[in-house]
Amino acid sequence: MSAALLVRGGRVLDPDGELHKPPVADVFVEDGRIVALGEAATGAAAQHAGVSVIDAAGMLVVPGFVNAHYHSHDVLLRGLFEQMPLEVWGLFSFPQNYPRRSEAEVRARTLLGAAECLRSGVTTTQDMVTLVGPDRPHVDAIVGAYRDLGIRVVLGLQLGDVAGADTVPFWREELSEADLAQLGVASDPAPMQRLIEELFSRPADPLLTWGLAPSAPQRCSEALLQWTGALARETGAQVFTHVYETRSQALLARLAYGADDQSLIAYLDRMGLLGPSLTVAHGVWIGDAEIERFGAAGANLAFNPMSNLKLMNGVAPIRRYAEAGANLSVGCDNCSGNDAQNIFESMKAFALFWALQGEAGETGAAAEAFRAATLGGARALGLEGEIGAIRPGYRADITLLRLDDPAFVPLNSAVRQLVYAGSPRAVDTVIVEGEVVLAGGRPTEIGPGELDALLGQVQPLLAAEVETVLARNAHLASEVLRIHERIQRAPLEIDRLRIA
Numbered sequence: 001m002s003a004a005l006l007v008r009g010g011r012v013l014d015p016d017g018e019l020h021k022p023p024v025a026d027v028f029v030e031d032g033r034i035v036a037l038g039e040a041a042t043g044a045a046a047q048h049a050g051v052s053v054i055d056a057a058g059m060l061v062v063p064g065f066v067n068a069h070y071h072s073h074d075v076l077l078r079g080l081f082e083q084m085p086l087e088v089w090g091l092f093s094f095p096q097n098y099p100r101r102s103e104a105e106v107r108a109r110t111l112l113g114a115a116e117c118l119r120s121g122v123t124t125t126q127d128m129v130t131l132v133g134p135d136r137p138h139v140d141a142i143v144g145a146y147r148d149l150g151i152r153v154v155l156g157l158q159l160g161d162v163a164g165a166d167t168v169p170f171w172r173e174e175l176s177e178a179d180l181a182q183l184g185v186a187s188d189p190a191p192m193q194r195l196i197e198e199l200f201s202r203p204a205d206p207l208l209t210w211g212l213a214p215s216a217p218q219r220c221s222e223a224l225l226q227w228t229g230a231l232a233r234e235t236g237a238q239v240f241t242h243v244y245e246t247r248s249q250a251l252l253a254r255l256a257y258g259a260d261d262q263s264l265i266a267y268l269d270r271m272g273l274l275g276p277s278l279t280v281a282h283g284v285w286i287g288d289a290e291i292e293r294f295g296a297a298g299a300n301l302a303f304n305p306m307s308n309l310k311l312m313n314g315v316a317p318i319r320r321y322a323e324a325g326a327n328l329s330v331g332c333d334n335c336s337g338n339d340a341q342n343i344f345e346s347m348k349a350f351a352l353f354w355a356l357q358g359e360a361g362e363t364g365a366a367a368e369a370f371r372a373a374t375l376g377g378a379r380a381l382g383l384e385g386e387i388g389a390i391r392p393g394y395r396a397d398i399t400l401l402r403l404d405d406p407a408f409v410p411l412n413s414a415v416r417q418l419v420y421a422g423s424p425r426a427v428d429t430v431i432v433e434g435e436v437v438l439a440g441g442r443p444t445e446i447g448p449g450e451l452d453a454l455l456g457q458v459q460p461l462l463a464a465e466v467e468t469v470l471a472r473n474a475h476l477a478s479e480v481l482r483i484h485e486r487i488q489r490a491p492l493e494i495d496r497l498r499i500a
């Protein structure tokens with residue numbers, strides 16, 4: 001670790017500071033943390049021998065962005081699919097529908113997705129990764145790839161033990177025995193639970209935090225959710241899950257969760273999970289009373305506007321979440337369901353939907369989006385007070401954007417131009433824990449040769465197997481699509497395909 005680093009002469013944009021014409025200020029870093037800003041930083045650096053200096057003149061210095069919802073397991077499937085319902089897409093993209101992958105492929109996909117995050121200025125990503133069984137070599141390949149690249153990660157292994165046929169309305173009654181068998185049966189989660197307990201007992205790693213990731217309330221038994229809650233309380237871990245991504249999930253709540261007021265939020269509450277340690281991805285098809293309960297509990301929403309649109313699920317009512325007291329963050333979700341780890345797109349969509357859901361004539365949407373991608377993300381990942389701002393005491397996770405990029409010329413409002421005009425094109429340098437991990441727009445810790453060689457090795461086999469999976473699931477996909485039409489027609493009191 002470099003002992004001391006001075007980021008000199010950039011315009012420092014803080015979510016709570018001057019957002020339009022941010023002041024020029026030095027940032028002094030020691031042992032991975034920001035220790036001083038402005039004149040204090042300049043002075044501290046002068047007192048210190050052997051300080052590395054980054055010339056940030058002409059740069060916008062922002063807290064590294066937080067990608068609050070992401071999955072690394074399907075990075076190599078990017079671009080394979082047009083828009084389709086979630087349940088159809090899952091048949092083609094979920095790891096359990098593929099043969100076991102090689103460690104080389106797991107390393108390649110993890111590196112590629114994380115490198116894309118860095119190029120988008122993201123310094124911390126959440127990763128809800130799906131293993132097929134308690135595959136320790138795959139865990140080691142994922143952890144090794146993140147460590148080698150130098151990005152910060154909050155990693156959770158997805159959990160589920162309910163048969164697929166019981167997670168979507170009408171499937172059990174409408175699908176044939178053969179189709180139901182193809183969807184899989186209920187599984188014993190004990191081997192995965194043992195693996196997770198073992199991972200939580202590993203020595204602490206400053207760049208890797210373990211999270212808990214029950215895939216969705218309807219995909220987990222009560223016993224599994226209660227085990228998750230107990231381990232979260234014991235370890236302080238954040239819990240990540242998917243709730244109300246689709247209309248079908250709200251319909252399932254009405255049909256199958258009568259004992260919990262027909263609400264997956266009430267169900268999570270009864271399981272002991274609803275609170276500040278819970279981060280819910282999507283939350284699109286949520287009712288107004290449920291939002292109130294969610295916000296009052298201080299829970300977190302990870303808003304994924306691009307995947308919600310691409311999988312045709314509509315728009316989460318982010319404004320109502322905020323008014324109810326929920327914390328808001330943004331994510332990019334899957335590489336085969338978005339298809340980009342581009343946090344700028346998520347920020348821009350956040351600001352646009354925030355404005356549409358409010359009153360005409362308001363201002364401040366860009367600042368809200370910037371906050372969601374920084375401080376909001378920090379809280380959603382259980383790292384509040386550690387990341388998300390450039391302040392003394394915070395981890396030195398910093399992104400430098402070129403102010404000569406067209407997005408910032410002329411510089412009228414840094415935050416508006418960041419959110420409405422910015423793109424990864426402007427990202428020049430990324431620092432994580434005081435280390436430069438991206439310079440000149442390129443990751444520094446792995447050579448482009450390594451990734452190219454890995455991809456050349458693994459991609460031909462995967463491409464052939466994708467064809468097999470598409471063919472094998474074609475009939476089931478047509479059945480799922482047919483039932484999807486019934487789900488879309490079934491009565492429901494909310495409509496999130498409308499904007500407001």
Ligand SMILES: [Zn+2]
Nearest residue numbers: 071242281333
């Ligand atoms: Zn997801």
